[in-house]
Amino acid sequence: MTDAPLPGLPLSGLPLPGPLLPGPLVDDAWLAARLDDPRLVVLDATALLPSPGHDGDYRSGSGHAQWAGRHIPGSRHADLTGELSDHEAPYHFAVPAPEALAAALRRLGVRDGSEVVAYDSAGGIWAARLWWMLRAISVPAAVLDGGLQAWEAAGRPVLNGQEEPAPAAETLTPVPLPHAWATLPDVDAVLRGERPGTLVCALPESGFDGSAPTRYSRRGHIPGSLNLPGRGLLDEAGRFLPRAELAARVGAVLDDTASPVVLYCGGGISAAGAALALTLLGREDVTLYDGSLEEWSADPARPLIQQG
Incomplete structure (x- = not known):
């Protein structure tokens, strides 16, 4: 009878790789050095929410066009106004149920073992929102400090136009954190x-x-x-x-x-x-x-x- 592998070891017997992210915040140099790491998924969370001109003036929209106009190479747009919101809730931007959120993230290529860097082009609050949603289901995630502005200010490359969609991931197991x-x-x-x-x-x-x-x-x-x-x-x-x-x-x-x-x-x-x-x-x-x-x-x- 073949011995089972020790806990924490793959079948090859080699140690599993350690965590990629150093914490909940990364800078542009850290991200630029790891863009090709297959464990890393980079998501642009930009959304539109103009300031109200009068009470009750609610307008919001997808940031997909902004992502298509200029984005970090290899990134994908995570639409917080689309399938990353629960449209049955009585308010906008409601977090989906864990399984629904995981299904939407799988379609963006996030899988078990992925680690995510979120960024936006609007001051970082949208990236922070996505980071909290990911954290709440135990997906390792961080925010790019300064967002796209910091990336461009450092002279990093940006792309425009659509990219080939990421292949959907097969499995992403949400593990909800209590009290998130x-x-x-x-x-x-x-x-x-x-x-x-x-x-x-x-x-x-x-x-x-x-x-x-x-x-x-x-x-x-x-x-x-x-x-x-x-x-x-x-x-x-x-x-x-x-x-x-x-x-x-x-x-x-x-x-x-x-x-x-x-x-x-x-x-x-x-x-x-x-x-x-x-x-x-x-x-x-x-x-x-x-x-x-x-x-x-x-x-x-x-x-x-x-x-x-």
């Missing part, structure tokens, strides 16, 4: 003091205080929320602030707060950028309210604070 996502009842329970947690709104100050128009039905923030603008954690080039500066900015908001940190914004996008920043700082008590203010504000009985 918060639901409306979860948020309501924190608000009522029925469970611990700190509500944190990742919108800019003008969205938090209600002084700017909103895409949604009502302005303001959930009572008791702190404000940590997601885009305020990036420098002018769209890269995350240096660690010490990032820690100081986050700590000024989140020191001595109850765990977990429940992040939200308008639609769960900027909140993902804040989730990435907190993860870079080593926080593990982070959850993201997927429906965010689009879902919360739809019911006039749910309270909102407007200060502007």
Whole structure:
């Protein structure tokens, strides 16, 4: 009878390769040196979400044309407005169920053993959203710091036009992480003091205080929320602030707060950028309210604070 291989060893007896990604954030030099690695899948998560001109002015669209216009060689467009959203949900950009998400990712060539680098051409929040979705089903993933802007600024090659579609992967096994996502009842329970947690709104100050128009039905923030603008954690080039500066900015908001940190914004996008920043700082008590203010504000009985 043939002995079974030892755990952690393939049939050849050679050690399995170690993790490719160094963490949740990579730079352009790291990515350029590994573009040909067959384990790596590079996904452009760009989507369109123009600023509202008036309350209720909701417009969104696919970033596929932007990807086709210029993209990192070998990358594929991950459409967060298409099959990477649950269109049966009562709000936009809803995360699909784990099996549906895995099926969409398989069609992009992501398989068991793949590691993903996400980027975008819009300041990094879309890449962070895709990173959180991947992380939530245990797919190793990282965000390209500075996105396409940083890639081009470093003189890296870009392509335009369509590329041959990636062959669909046969298997991708989603392993959902507990507490990656918060639901409306979860948020309501924190608000009522029925469970611990700190509500944190990742919108800019003008969205938090209600002084700017909103895409949604009502302005303001959930009572008791702190404000940590997601885009305020990036420098002018769209890269995350240096660690010490990032820690100081986050700590000024989140020191001595109850765990977990429940992040939200308008639609769960900027909140993902804040989730990435907190993860870079080593926080593990982070959850993201997927429906965010689009879902919360739809019911006039749910309270909102407007200060502007």
